[in-house]
Amino acid sequence: MKLYPLFADLSRRAVLVVGGGAVAERKVAALLAAGAQVTVGAPELTPQLQRWARQGRIAHRAGAFAPGWLDYVWLVVAATADRALNARVAELAGLQRVFVNVVDDAELSSFQVPAVIDRAPLVVAISSGGAAPMLARLVRERLETLLDHSLGPLALLAARLRKRIRRRHPELAARRRFYEGLFNGPVAALLRKGQPKLAAEAAEQALQDEPAATTGSVVLVGAGPGDPGLLTLRGLRALNEADVILHDRLVSAEVLELARRDAERIEVGKQAGNHHATQDEIHALLLEHARAGRRVVRLKGGDPFVFGRGGEELEFLRDHDIPYEVVPGITAALACAAHAGVPLTHRDHAQSVRFVTAHCRDSLDTLDWRALAQERQTLAVYMGVAGLESLQEQLLAHGRAPSTLFALVENGTRANQRVVTGTLANLPERAAAHAVRSPALLILGEVAALAGRLAWFGAPPLGEAMATVRQFKPMRPPREAAVAQRRRA
Known part of the structure; x- marks a missing residue:
């Protein structure tokens, strides 16, 4: 179950805590810090809860739980050691449409702490939905080391200046840039040094300065093969600074989820026989948004400079004097091979690797098939699902052995990754039998024998049994083999 994240304003609102032990005490402390009006219902209280009751910080209902305790409260926390009592509190609270948290019992709870x-x-809340509280605490510990304590004063300073900032910068893009300068520039640095007065003065000066003219720009970002964990840190930063994101069809939804929520997203993906946008239209969109002063991210699957037309787009931007930069991505050949357990090169079997695109008949006709059919090399074929028969025909005609092994990786690095294996002789049939669809990458060569032995991600490869260890024994050059033999002797 996915929880809806919510920050509740409990200031001066009635909250009931059922239970008077150490756990209840911790919950009461957090509620008091939030300004809640806390009532604790329990026969007995810890010494600290007794002190708070004497001081008037909490109200105490002594005795056994009664349904009337739930009247007029906003939230309930059940923190007793009696699960039956906790369940009764949860049931009655639900009937009154009051949110309840049963400590360490996600099943009975309607909200999680x-x-x-x-x-x-500034408050950061982390929840595992009650499934793994210790994991949520571990994440909190890691984030604690990353978030400086000066962020609180920085947030307060921004709050004091908020109305003036909006008047000074009515346009959203300009206001965003001001905040980024405030949060990442000298003001933040002064607060980290413990100099709040100088920080406030620097913020006032920034408000009085004339806004710099906004100049649009484009960042060409490689999104990687689909797994959001393979996006680079620079790519993530660019996504969080973008005003507009022009993304390909193959960019995964999980990667797009990492982008800033208010960035405009425009799909410009192209697919064989179904072009959402031509390259000229993509160029026009880049120019339109950059000239409007926006920061544009051109987000491409894999790496923009490997069959991604990144060079064409940079040439266009340069010709029109649009500032640009490039953030490389992990290209599909590297990622799919790694997640299929197939090394693209191998000391004994593949001294080179060739990246080939085969998305249409024209591209197939321009390839050097004699060179591609040579042994002891790996072919990584992009966008080749539709052209497998032609690929097979050309390789066989130019001398590649029918027994050459392949691994066809569909949706590489993603949760639904599949690997289909076989030989060049039955490549189209194997792909058809398993209904392989784009995006898929073909790895063809002796190294494909390792797909079964070294598989580590997702389901095992589909298809015929791969080469055995005996069949895949090293084929070292004579000199190296002789040296190895002497060492063994």
Whole structure:
């Protein structure tokens, strides 16, 4: 179950905590810090809860739980050691449409209390939905080391200036750039040094300065093969700074989820026989948004300079004086091979690797088939699903052995990755039998024998039994083999 994240304003609102032990005490402390009006219902209280009751910080209902305790409260926390009592509290709270948290019992709870990183007024909450609280705490510990304590004062300073910032920068793009300068520039640095007065003065000066003219730009970003964990840190930063994202069809939804929420997303993907946007239309969109002063991310699957037309787009931008930069991505051949357990090169079997695109008949006709059919090399064929028969025909005609092994990787690095194996002799039939669809990458060569032995990600390869260890024994050059033999002797 996916929880809806929510930050509740409990200031001066009634909250009931059922239970008077150590766990209840921790929950009460957090509620008091949030300004809640807390009532604790329990026969007995810890010494700290007793002190808070004497001081008037909490109200105490002594005795056994009664349904009337739930009247007029906003939230309920059940923190007793009696699961039957906790279940009764949860049931009655649900009937009154009051959110309830049963400590360490996600099944009975209608809301979860997250692990919290407090940089008030900035608060980061982490939840595992009650499934793994210790994991949420581990994530909190890691984030604690990354988030400086000066973020709280920085947030307060931004809050004080918010109305003036909006008046000074009514346009969203200009206002965003001001905030980025505020949060990443001298003001933030002064707060980290413990100099709040100088930080406030620097912020005032920034508000009075004339806004710099906005100049649009384009960042060409390689999104990688689909797994969001393979996106580079620079790519992630560019996505979070973008005003507009022009993305290909093959960019995964998980990668797009990492982008800033208010960035405009435009799909410009091209697929064989179904072009959403021509290259000229993509160029026009890049120019339109960059000239409007926006920061544009051109997000491409894999790497933009490997069959991604990145060079064409940079030439266009340069011809029109649009500033640009490039953030490389992990190309499909590297990622799919790694996730299929297939090394693209191997000391004994493949001294070279060739990247080939075969998405249409014209591209197949321009290839050097005599060179591609040579042994002891690996072919990594992009966008080749539709042209497998022609690929097979040309390779066989130019001398590649029918027994040459292949691994066809569909949706490489993603949760639904599939690997289909076989030989060049039955390549089209194997692909058809398993209904392989784009995106898929073909790895053809002696190294494909390792797909079965070294597989580590996703389901095992589909298809015929691959080469045995005996068949895949090293084929070292004579000199190296002789040296190895002497060492063994």
